[in-house]
Amino acid sequence: MSMATASASLTAPLLHQPNHTRFSTSLRHARKLKFNLSRNSPLRQSCTFPPISPPATTKSRGFYISASASRAYVTGPPIVSEPDPRVDDSEHDTQKAEPPDLITRRLLWSLLVRHKLRIGLSVLALIGCTTCTLSMPIFSGRFFEVLIGARPEPLWKLLSVQGLLYSLEPIFTVIFVVNMNTTWEKVMATLRAQIFRRVLIQKADFFDRYKVGELSGLLTSDLGSLKNVVSCWDNMHTVYSISPTCPNSGRVDAFSIYKRSTVPVFKAHGLAQASMSDCVTETFSAIRTVRSFGGEKRQMSVFGSQVLAYQKSGIKLGTFKSINESLTRIAVYVSLLALYCLGGSKVKAGELSVGTVASFIGYTFTLTFAVQGLVNTFGDLRGTFAAVERINSVISGAEIDEALAYGLEKEIQKKEVNDENIKLFISNGAFEQNKKLNSRYMSALESASNVGRLAWSGDVCLEDVHFAYPLRPDVEILSGLNLTLKCGTVTALVGSSGAGKSTIVQLLARFYEPTSGRITVAGEDVRTFDKSEWARVVSIVNQEPVLFSVSVGENIAYGLPDDDVSKDDIIKAAKAANAHEFIVSLPQGYDTLVGERGGLLSGGQRQRIAIARALLKNAPILILDEATSALDAVSERLVQDALNHLMKGRTTLVIAHRLSTVQNAHQIALCSDGQIAELGTHFELLERKGQYAALVGTQRLAFE
Numbered sequence: 001m002s003m004a005t006a007s008a009s010l011t012a013p014l015l016h017q018p019n020h021t022r023f024s025t026s027l028r029h030a031r032k033l034k035f036n037l038s039r040n041s042p043l044r045q046s047c048t049f050p051p052i053s054p055p056a057t058t059k060s061r062g063f064y065i066s067a068s069a070s071r072a073y074v075t076g077p078p079i080v081s082e083p084d085p086r087v088d089d090s091e092h093d094t095q096k097a098e099p100p101d102l103i104t105r106r107l108l109w110s111l112l113v114r115h116k117l118r119i120g121l122s123v124l125a126l127i128g129c130t131t132c133t134l135s136m137p138i139f140s141g142r143f144f145e146v147l148i149g150a151r152p153e154p155l156w157k158l159l160s161v162q163g164l165l166y167s168l169e170p171i172f173t174v175i176f177v178v179n180m181n182t183t184w185e186k187v188m189a190t191l192r193a194q195i196f197r198r199v200l201i202q203k204a205d206f207f208d209r210y211k212v213g214e215l216s217g218l219l220t221s222d223l224g225s226l227k228n229v230v231s232c233w234d235n236m237h238t239v240y241s242i243s244p245t246c247p248n249s250g251r252v253d254a255f256s257i258y259k260r261s262t263v264p265v266f267k268a269h270g271l272a273q274a275s276m277s278d279c280v281t282e283t284f285s286a287i288r289t290v291r292s293f294g295g296e297k298r299q300m301s302v303f304g305s306q307v308l309a310y311q312k313s314g315i316k317l318g319t320f321k322s323i324n325e326s327l328t329r330i331a332v333y334v335s336l337l338a339l340y341c342l343g344g345s346k347v348k349a350g351e352l353s354v355g356t357v358a359s360f361i362g363y364t365f366t367l368t369f370a371v372q373g374l375v376n377t378f379g380d381l382r383g384t385f386a387a388v389e390r391i392n393s394v395i396s397g398a399e400i401d402e403a404l405a406y407g408l409e410k411e412i413q414k415k416e417v418n419d420e421n422i423k424l425f426i427s428n429g430a431f432e433q434n435k436k437l438n439s440r441y442m443s444a445l446e447s448a449s450n451v452g453r454l455a456w457s458g459d460v461c462l463e464d465v466h467f468a469y470p471l472r473p474d475v476e477i478l479s480g481l482n483l484t485l486k487c488g489t490v491t492a493l494v495g496s497s498g499a500g501k502s503t504i505v506q507l508l509a510r511f512y513e514p515t516s517g518r519i520t521v522a523g524e525d526v527r528t529f530d531k532s533e534w535a536r537v538v539s540i541v542n543q544e545p546v547l548f549s550v551s552v553g554e555n556i557a558y559g560l561p562d563d564d565v566s567k568d569d570i571i572k573a574a575k576a577a578n579a580h581e582f583i584v585s586l587p588q589g590y591d592t593l594v595g596e597r598g599g600l601l602s603g604g605q606r607q608r609i610a611i612a613r614a615l616l617k618n619a620p621i622l623i624l625d626e627a628t629s630a631l632d633a634v635s636e637r638l639v640q641d642a643l644n645h646l647m648k649g650r651t652t653l654v655i656a657h658r659l660s661t662v663q664n665a666h667q668i669a670l671c672s673d674g675q676i677a678e679l680g681t682h683f684e685l686l687e688r689k690g691q692y693a694a695l696v697g698t699q700r701l702a703f704e
């Protein structure tokens with residue numbers, strides 16, 4: 001039966017029935033569904049870039065979500081509830097023409113319109129296909145009439161017409177399916193690109209909030225289910241086009257049955273799938289940690305429980321589907337039986353011809369297939385809407401990092417877009433929206449072009465910086481911190497673990513923005529620069545440098561991701577980073593693949609590649625966050641050597657665990673209680689006999 005169902009859903013004809021009531025019913029239904037979606041996407045976007053916005057507005061930034069918020073089945077830390085800024089922000093709201101949803105009907109429509117030729121062809125094929133399918137029962141009826149001699153028509157003529165119908169129908173079907181499928185795949189590609197891009201420009205706290213597995217699920221399985229729209233459209237029209245021709249067949253209200261029964265089941269199934277893929281991502285991206293703790297059994301148990309949950313929801317879903325399928329079949333059989341009784345008696349009474357009854361029986365079978373296909377795909381469609389809801393609730397409501405979005409857009413526009421791959425990201429409706437959104441920056445950021453010059457010549461100052469992470473707004477990490485990084489000199493930042501040193505790095509890198517206060521370079525607020533320009537002037541080397549799973553050479557070249565870096569430059573950078581020797585001893589030299597996150601290299605090797613990458617980038621501001629902390633003595637010496645090379649002439653901030661490595665800095669700042677508690681050279685601070693002196697003392701003790 002599944003074969004029949006499948007073929008029915010493939011060949012089921014759609015007819016542009018001139019019956020407007022029917023058509024509008026399905027439209028109305030679609031509208032209702034969409035409306036539900038929008039209502040369920042309560043996350044709205046506040047766009048408050050103002051490059052130099054007053055602290056009050058900055059404070060009211062963030063996610064906001066109404067009490068009735070449905071987050072679909074997104075897992076993750078609870079959303080921080082803030083007083084609804086719409087209340088005090090209402091006048092801003094009118095000018096903030098922010099789309100509530102990422103995937104809207106309008107966007108889908110605009111994407112589809114671009115393939116109007118294909119769609120037109122599909123519609124023609126569909127009309128042909130439907131005409132064939134609807135004519136078949138008529139000719140079957142005539143066939144019986146010819147057989148019993150009630151119709152004076154040569155049999156061969158009838159058979160040849162039928163043969164023609166049977167051969168045309170599959171041809172039309174192929175044309176329809178191929179074209180619709182191609183259209184849909186193209187639309188999906190654009191949507192995927194759009195969502196990927198949108199995720200890429202989210203503020204940093206978005207990534208604190210959602211897990212990687214969840215985000216990858218959005219782009220793969222969730223979006224994949226959107227495809228069901230096509231087949232459902234197909235079947236829905238079939239039923240509506242056939243049903244008026246069979247008044248007795250008792251149309252089944254599949255919609256209402258499905259709406260009530262399957263949505264929660266689909267959501268549960270989607271949730272189960274999401275957590276399953278999440279577990280896979282988490283386990284394998286942390287495989288070394290799993291190994292080192294012997295956590296395989298635990299991971300297996302976690303994954304097992306998720307697989308079982310998925311299995312359970314899958315079975316439940318299957319049961320729901322089959323029950324609904326049987327119900328529709330029963331309905332069709334009942335109407336078939338009624339047709340036999342009624343039609344039989346009418347034929348007996350001479351009121352109806354045998355051919356007409358045979359045609360009706362044929363229609364009823366066609367309807368059976370169509371309804372069945374509809375029931376199945378409509379079920380899938382519920383899953384699709386759950387997915388759209390999920391995508392919208394995750395992405396549309398989240399605040400994009402406008403300074404980043406602007407930079408990216410400008411970047412894309414500036415370059416000649418020859419790259420087909422990038423074209424995918426810009427040629428769609430949402431891009432226009434972004435352009436509108438960013439227009440406010442354009443004027444504000446005009447002075448930004450000289451950021452490189454300023455960074456090479458001016459001091460970097462943190463002025464009265466207050467900061468709390470968006471996910472924990474009550475915990476102030478920095479409270480009125482002041483610090484000047486003098487141009488071309490080395491500033492060391494020390495302090496106990498958790499004092500907020502890495503937080504300062506994140507602010508300097510502009511992953512997050514200060515809650516209040518500002519960061520300036522040569523007196524200019526950094527918020528007047530767009531983020532991609534800012535990214536070019538700051539190099540960060542972390543404790544655990546992350547390499548991409550490409551070759552060593554490509555990893556170094558990532559320092560200048562948009563340029564064609566010559567092999568010579570890569571080698572020069574590698575030599576300065578003390579990395580050249582070990583690289584040439586690798587099996588394929590610079591072409592050796594480094595494995596996921598650089599797993600095929602040692603920590604010291606990874607670090608030196610990261611330094612080579614930073615050298616190649618040649619940024620005026622350099623931040624070393626515990627860059628040598630994870631290394632053994634030999635690697636540390638090699639890396640330190642490379643770092644000394646890298647620091648030359650740059651405004652450098654060094655965070656180091658071992659105080660011995662920061663002694664030579666031009667100034668040392670001690671971070672404590674969210675502020676700089678002590679500032680001076682090593683000897684000045686020792687003389688002060690304050691916290692720094694105490695820290696040095698404890699480390700000496702530890703080494704003795």
Ligand SMILES: Nc1ncnc2c1ncn2[C@@H]1O[C@H](COP(=O)(O)OP(=O)(O)O)[C@@H](O)[C@H]1O
Nearest residue numbers: 208469471472477496497498499500501502503
């Ligand atoms: N993404 C984050 N979200 C919320 N809190 C964070 C985040 N990152 C760090 N914190 C918190 O901020 C505080 C300072 O952390 P950090 O700046 O990393 O300290 P350290 O001085 O050791 O580098 C810690 O209490 C930490 O728990």
Ligand SMILES: [Mg+2]
Nearest residue numbers: 501502503625
């Ligand atoms: Mg840290």
